[in-house]
Amino acid sequence: MASVDIRNVRKSFGKTDVLKGISIDVDDGQFVVLVGPSGCGKSTLLRMIAGLETISGGDIKVGDDLMNAVPPKERDIAMVFQNYALYPHMTVAQNMGFSLKLKKIPKAEIRKKVEQAAEILGLTPLLERRPAQLSGGQRQRVAMGRAIVRDPKVFLFDEPLSNLDAKLRVQMRTEIKSLHQRLRTTMLYVTHDQIEALTMADVIVLMNEGRIEQAGPPLELYDLPANMFVAGFIGSPAMNFVHGRIENGAFVSTKGVTLPLGVAPEGLEGKDVVYGVRPEHLHVVTEPGVGAEAEVQIIEPAGSETQVHLTLGGDEIVGVFRERLDLAPGSTVRLTTDSAAVHLFDPESGRRHIL
Amino acid sequence: MSTVDHLNDERAPEGPAENRRVPRAGHFLYLVPGFLLYAAFCLWPIAQTAYFSFFRWDGITDMRWIGLRNYLELFTDPLTLTIFGHGLVMIVFYAILPVLIGLLIVAIMTRVRIRLLAIFRTVLFLPQILATVVVAVAWRWIYAYDGPINAVLELLGMGFLTRAWLGDFDTALASVGLIGTWINFGLCMVLFIGGAQKIDTQLYEAARLDGAGPVQEFLAVTLPGLRGEISIALILTVTNALRNFDIVWNTTAGGPGTETLVPSYLIYEGAFITRNVGFAAAASVVLTALILVLTASITIGLRRRY
Ligand SMILES: Nc1ncnc2c1ncn2[C@@H]1O[C@H](COP(=O)(O)OP(=O)(O)OP(=O)(O)O)[C@@H](O)[C@H]1O
Ligand SMILES: [Mg+2]
Numbered sequence: 083m084a085s086v087d088i089r090n091v092r093k094s095f096g097k098t099d100v101l102k103g104i105s106i107d108v109d110d111g112q113f114v115v116l117v118g119p120s121g122c123g124k125s126t127l128l129r130m131i132a133g134l135e136t137i138s139g140g141d142i143k144v145g146d147d148l149m150n151a152v153p154p155k156e157r158d159i160a161m162v163f164q165n166y167a168l169y170p171h172m173t174v175a176q177n178m179g180f181s182l183k184l185k186k187i188p189k190a191e192i193r194k195k196v197e198q199a200a201e202i203l204g205l206t207p208l209l210e211r212r213p214a215q216l217s218g219g220q221r222q223r224v225a226m227g228r229a230i231v232r233d234p235k236v237f238l239f240d241e242p243l244s245n246l247d248a249k250l251r252v253q254m255r256t257e258i259k260s261l262h263q264r265l266r267t268t269m270l271y272v273t274h275d276q277i278e279a280l281t282m283a284d285v286i287v288l289m290n291e292g293r294i295e296q297a298g299p300p301l302e303l304y305d306l307p308a309n310m311f312v313a314g315f316i317g318s319p320a321m322n323f324v325h326g327r328i329e330n331g332a333f334v335s336t337k338g339v340t341l342p343l344g345v346a347p348e349g350l351e352g353k354d355v356v357y358g359v360r361p362e363h364l365h366v367v368t369e370p371g372v373g374a375e376a377e378v379q380i381i382e383p384a385g386s387e388t389q390v391h392l393t394l395g396g397d398e399i400v401g402v403f404r405e406r407l408d409l410a411p412g413s414t415v416r417l418t419t420d421s422a423a424v425h426l427f428d429p430e431s432g433r434r435h436i437l
Numbered sequence: 438m439s440t441v442d443h444l445n446d447e448r449a450p451e452g453p454a455e456n457r458r459v460p461r462a463g464h465f466l467y468l469v470p471g472f473l474l475y476a477a478f479c480l481w482p483i484a485q486t487a488y489f490s491f492f493r494w495d496g497i498t499d500m501r502w503i504g505l506r507n508y509l510e511l512f513t514d515p516l517t518l519t520i521f522g523h524g525l526v527m528i529v530f531y532a533i534l535p536v537l538i539g540l541l542i543v544a545i546m547t548r549v550r551i552r553l554l555a556i557f558r559t560v561l562f563l564p565q566i567l568a569t570v571v572v573a574v575a576w577r578w579i580y581a582y583d584g585p586i587n588a589v590l591e592l593l594g595m596g597f598l599t600r601a602w603l604g605d606f607d608t609a610l611a612s613v614g615l616i617g618t619w620i621n622f623g624l625c626m627v628l629f630i631g632g633a634q635k636i637d638t639q640l641y642e643a644a645r646l647d648g649a650g651p652v653q654e655f656l657a658v659t660l661p662g663l664r665g666e667i668s669i670a671l672i673l674t675v676t677n678a679l680r681n682f683d684i685v686w687n688t689t690a691g692g693p694g695t696e697t698l699v700p701s702y703l704i705y706e707g708a709f710i711t712r713n714v715g716f717a718a719a720a721s722v723v724l725t726a727l728i729l730v731l732t733a734s735i736t737i738g739l740r741r742r743y
Contacts, residue, residue: 169657
């Protein structure tokens with residue numbers, strides 16, 4: 083168990099800068115999720131922590147030890163790979179015990195540790211099988227078992243669930259989280275799935291193009307996104323953005339639709355802004371004379387909620403409604419918003435205005 | 438986390454699709470042309486050879502049934518036994534050495550990236566596509582008394598080692614064998630490089646994080662990953678070693694004395710020189726059986742067990 087201190091880390095492959103100065107403090111025992119779009123450098127950062135990539139600049143510390151020049155096997159870090167990377171010719175037990183065998187730990191002790199880990203992960207009946215005889219989820223568990231038996235200072239996961247089907251993914255998500263609660267080992271987890279990030283993380287680090295856009299607890303990123311990128315990335319379906327300006331303390335879209343604001347924004351009068359509201363914060367109202375008119379385009383019922391694509395003036399927006407609504411494509415509804423949940427962004431920098 | 442219920446709702450490991458149909462009689466009709474060709478040019482000669490091996494025959498006059506006498510002679514004559522022994526020595530040079538060298542190079546390659554791999558690969562594969570006569574002539578020159586090997590030895594002050602490598606009783610067999618090593622190791626390497634490129638690089642990374650050094654990494658990842666390629670390489674090269682004739686014939690012609698005689702030579706001699714066709718046939722049968730047994734052992738020994 084150890085903290086991980088990532089200080090202004092950079093990485094270039096030849097001329098391309100992949101990481102442009104990343105700093106993250108991971109406390110001992112924390113579950114940190116690195117999330118971001120494909121190609122933003124998540125895997126690269128994780129591999130640098132593991133020692134599989136060299137560090138072009140900055141420092142990586144595990145506990146109090148500087149890791150920059152330490153070879154992977156001396157870092158005491160375990161990694162779970164996306165495609166599991168199990169040794170195909172070894173049984174489950176041999177796969178899990180391999181690192182201990184290399185450390186010349188007595189056979190009986192290896193056996194004990196492997197059996198313990200297998201017990202935690204429900205792999206006991208499968209110990210003599212080979213990876214080819216396992217399902218995806220079982221392989222996934224063996225890969226975690228291989229990490230657990232080592233009792234490492236830090237666990238790294240690189241998109242460990244992306245090869246599983248949706249149902250299994252949800253189940254393994256819970257299992258990894260409960261594994262973390264049980265072991266209390268520091269974990270760094272890479273994913274491009276924001277739902278995984280929201281559900282699992284103590285701290286989310288949202289990366290984009292080699293930089294950190296925002297780091298913090300999941301609900302902080304959800305409630306108070308630092309900018310339009312974070313607002314658009316976290317939450318599904320994504321936040322609606324409507325371009326317009328503030329006129330007389332109200333928001334008027336470029337198409338001329340007025341949308342409600344909670345607090346009259348100071349110092350933004352007459353300025354161009356982007357109005358951001360999450361689909362779940364839109365509401366259909368029936369009282370006459372209230373709300374903005376929108377035309378229903380597509381209705382997607384999902385059981386517990388209904389997703390509705392609408393046009394507001396000319397802007398396309400999405401609403402998620404929990405109540406059963408009697409809507410038909412082409413019909414007109416009137417919408418209001420939870421004005422407390424509305425964000426205003428600067429259209430140039432993308433930054434959120436503090437209201 | 439319960440240990441039982443998450444085992445239940447998982448899919449079984451995916452097996453081969455169960456949609457094999459029982460072939461109808463008519464389907465075999467499509468095999469007939471191919472089978473006829475195969476029978477005419479492969480099965481029939483084999484059967485004939487096996488048949489001839491029970492006769493004394495000079496190829497022209499009447500055949501005389503002598504039962505197993507050809508085989509008896511083959512297994513009791515010290516010279517034929519020595520010659521088959523040479524065949525086994527050739528396996529070391531033609532098969533085992535090239536495979537080991539190939540593995541060594543691939544082991545290095547998985548650790549260090551080699552630039553210009555394509556050129557390197559082509560150069561090393563070249564011996565495979567050169568006509569063996571050309572190869573033999575070239576090596577005869579290299580091994581010659583006034584050839585480059587001796588020249589280099591002289592230069593290094595090791596003149597006492599110089600000799601006519603292919604004419605020396607002590608070195609002839611090994612010298613011929615090393616030509617085979619040179620020819621075959623390129624083949625092994627190309628096979629192994631191809632195989633190594635199919636090995637998931639994450640396996641190497643996993644091994645490194647597990648604490649494996651270069652040797653352990655090779656044993657845990659590369660070697661198991663190349664199982665199939667090693668098997669193919671051994672089958673090709675062992676067969677090649679035992680059938681080897683042209684290289685020997687074009688370098689030493691079996692000499693000095695009987696030092697470099699190989700099994701194929703027995704067949705050639707019996708069939709075309711001493712006109713003892715029955716004996717040549719028996720030697721062919723034994724050689725074929727030996728190749729079959731060895732390749733079958735290799736296939737079974739290196740079969741995937743997972
Ligand atoms: N060995 C390499 N040489 C050159 N460029 C590389 C190398 N490895 C990664 N890159 C580049 O670095 C960038 C970040 O790659 P990385 O694999 O870290 O992305 P990622 O965030 O993990 O994406 P994904 O979600 O698709 O896995 C990409 O643009 C990629 O092309
Ligand atoms: Mg990645």
